[in-house]
Amino acid sequence: MSIELGRLVIQPASGKPVPPEWLDQKTLEVCRSVLTSIGVDAFRYAGYSTGRYGEHKSAGVTLRFTSVLTGEPAYAIFNVDLTRKRTTAGGKAGAPLPAGEFRVGERSRFYKFWLSTGLPLPERMQRFHKCMGKLSSILLAGAVSRDRLEAQSLQPLTITADQVRLAVLGHKEGTTWAQPGHKKGTTSGHKETAPAQSLRGLQRNQTTCVANHENKLTRRCDNKALPNTPIPIHRPPQEQSMDEWLEAYSSN
Numbered sequence: 001m002s003i004e005l006g007r008l009v010i011q012p013a014s015g016k017p018v019p020p021e022w023l024d025q026k027t028l029e030v031c032r033s034v035l036t037s038i039g040v041d042a043f044r045y046a047g048y049s050t051g052r053y054g055e056h057k058s059a060g061v062t063l064r065f066t067s068v069l070t071g072e073p074a075y076a077i078f079n080v081d082l083t084r085k086r087t088t089a090g091g092k093a094g095a096p097l098p099a100g101e102f103r104v105g106e107r108s109r110f111y112k113f114w115l116s117t118g119l120p121l122p123e124r125m126q127r128f129h130k131c132m133g134k135l136s137s138i139l140l141a142g143a144v145s146r147d148r149l150e151a152q153s154l155q156p157l158t159i160t161a162d163q164v165r166l167a168v169l170g171h172k173e174g175t176t177w178a179q180p181g182h183k184k185g186t187t188s189g190h191k192e193t194a195p196a197q198s199l200r201g202l203q204r205n206q207t208t209c210v211a212n213h214e215n216k217l218t219r220r221c222d223n224k225a226l227p228n229t230p231i232p233i234h235r236p237p238q239e240q241s242m243d244e245w246l247e248a249y250s251s252n
Contacts, residue, residue: 006138
């Protein structure tokens with residue numbers, strides 16, 4: 001089990017396929033458990049808006065997120081263009097685009113961010129507004145100061161299978177992890193090119209009230225039930241906890 005490009009990936013040792021109904025219901029719970037165990041936060045896309053920001057009224061798009069661990073809001077701002085590039089039936093060149101629409105170039109930070117997600121590109125560079133909802137399918141990580149995510153650090157969350165195994169199955173205690181390439185000790189600003197910011201989202205979270213889901217696997221004693229020990233009841237996957245499901249697969 002791992003998190004690749006912001007998506008949960010499960011490959012059971014038994015080779016059996018993961019029950020889709022269980023995966024649909026448990027993906028967020030499993031990811032939250034892994035993040036809590038490792039001490040890492042991630043963010044889920046919640047929506048976007050366009051506008052002009054700062055003293056110079058620079059055009060930008062604001063992406064809104066919520067923390068997976070705490071539910072607290074966060075946002076990131078990317079520089080974009082809010083005017084038409086050429087004259088069309090919809091309007092003259094230089095005229096404002098309709099509300100919610102924006103245009104980016106192939107050298108823009110937003111375009112590079114989108115490529116990093118592995119999501120399909122729109123047919124035109126000013127049609128990103130039609131596929132923004134696809135961001136909700138992945139978990140993202142980045143340097144955050146207060147409630148602002150640094151745009152240049154925003155990227156899909158990646159946690160390896162070994163890191164998940166150590167965290168969820170409890171093979172080793174005290175293991176910590178942080179996604180590389182981020183910096184600390186900075187302040188928040190209002191432009192995409194603001195200084196690097198502190199990585200609150202990727203540091204150990206000691207104040208979160210999310211329950212720790214780590215449980216030790218129950219040992220089996222020669223497949224014989226001990227006296228006064230109730231016979232285990234096999235519940236359907238959608239009613240099983242993550243540990244119950246992982247134990248069932250690891251025992252096959």
